[in-house]
Every structure is written in C-alpha cells, then in structure tokens.
Amino acid sequence: MPRTDEAKAFFHAVYSAIQEVPHGKVTSYGHIARLIGTPQRPRQVGVCLKHLSSDTSQTFHNGNVPWQRVINSKGIISPRGYPSGAANQAQALRGEGVTVTTGNLGELMVDFAEYGWFPRQLPSEEAAGIAPLIDSDDEG
DNA sequence: ACGCTGACCCTAC
DNA sequence: TGTAGGGCCAGCG
Incomplete structure (x- = not known):
C-alpha cells in the first residue's frame, strides 16, 4: 500500500490502465508507464x-486487475523470486487463450505480433476525446 | 534518516 | 548479437 498521495495516485493510474488491457492480449510495463x-x-x-x-474488499485486487x-x-x-510466479502468470495467460512458449533457458515468452496491445492512448481517454499522451508516427 | 533492492527500459560500446 | 551502465523511486531493513 502506497503512503504518499502522489504514490497513491500513481498506483491508481497504473491499475486503472491495466484494467483496460483487453482479454487475451498483453502489453509491457514500459507501455503502461507511457x-x-x-x-x-x-x-x-x-x-x-x-x-x-x-x-x-480493496478497490484494486488481483481479481479485477489483469496483472x-x-x-x-x-x-x-x-x-x-522463487519457482517463479512467472509460471503462474503463464498459466493465467494460457487460460485466456494466449500462447506462451518456453525458450531454451526456460524463459516464458509471448509473441507481441500476435497478442501485443500497444495503443497510443487508453481507450477510455480516446472515448473522452482526450489528446493522446504518446505522439507517434508508425509502429509496425 | 540512509542505503539497498527490484514484476523495467533505453543508450552505448 | 551481446554486455554494461545509468535513470527511475517506492518499500523495506
């Protein structure tokens, strides 16, 4: 739980943004930050x-935020950490139809070309007519 | 109050 | 293609 108001606002922003990631899609930490x-x-x-x-009972929890x-x-x-919560995360993704492959070193990978979700702005903001925070040209 | 750690990411060699 | 280093800052000792 965050202490300062600023941190609280940040946590809220992060969780809210993640809630907009569509079922069966994945995005990156960096993209959420942007x-x-x-x-x-x-x-x-x-x-x-x-x-x-x-x-x-919390506003945001692992049941309503698609972490x-x-x-x-x-x-x-x-x-x-240990055994890797990553394995658990992989299972959660497979559960919603995302193909997770395992590399030679045991890395659990997802194909961005197939499942990536990288909008220029949050759908909720777009709907509200808010100007995008990210200005980009292409992105293939 | 101080220092270290870490579910990251980008830029340089 | 692979390794190093810097920036970021909330938690936790």
Whole structure:
C-alpha cells in the first residue's frame, strides 16, 4: 500500500490502465508507464503489481486487475523470486487463450505480433476525446 | 534518516 | 548479437 498521495495516485493510474488491457492480449510495463504519462517509471509499474492484493474488499485486487497481461518489453514474462510466479502468470495467460512458449533457458515468452496491445492512448481517454499522451508516427 | 533492492527500459560500446 | 551502465523511486531493513 502506497503512503504518499502522489504514490497513491500513481498506483491508481497504473491499475486503472491495466484494467483496460483487453482479454487475451498483453502489453509491457514500459507501455503502461507511457500511457499514464510517466515514461521513465516502468519499474514502479512493476512495484504496483507486486503489491497487488488478493483482498477483494480493496478497490484494486488481483481479481479485477489483469496483472497477468503485463510482461516486459522483450515479450518475456519477468521471472521473479522463487519457482517463479512467472509460471503462474503463464498459466493465467494460457487460460485466456494466449500462447506462451518456453525458450531454451526456460524463459516464458509471448509473441507481441500476435497478442501485443500497444495503443497510443487508453481507450477510455480516446472515448473522452482526450489528446493522446504518446505522439507517434508508425509502429509496425 | 540512509542505503539497498527490484514484476523495467533505453543508450552505448 | 551481446554486455554494461545509468535513470527511475517506492518499500523495506
């Protein structure tokens, strides 16, 4: 749980943004950071997910925030800690139809070309007519 | 209050 | 193609 109001706002922004990632799609920590206007803080996005609670009485919890749809920029499910919650994340993704492959070193990978979700801005903002935070030309 | 850690990412050799 | 280093900053000792 974040202490300062600023951190709280950041956590809220992160969780809200992640909730907009469509079922069966994946995006990256860095992209979430950019979508919410803090492109230099992909790390803190990870912090937010780490602190995601299973307590359903909380506004945000692992039941209403699709944490499994956030992976790193290389398309790999970030390994962390013991046995790797990554394996669990892979299962959650497979459960929604995402193909997760295993590399030679045991990395759990997802094909961005197939499942990647990288909009210029959050769908909710687009619907509200808010100007995009990310200005881009192409992106293939 | 201080220092280290870490679900990351980009730029340089 | 692969390795190193810097930036980021909330948690936790």
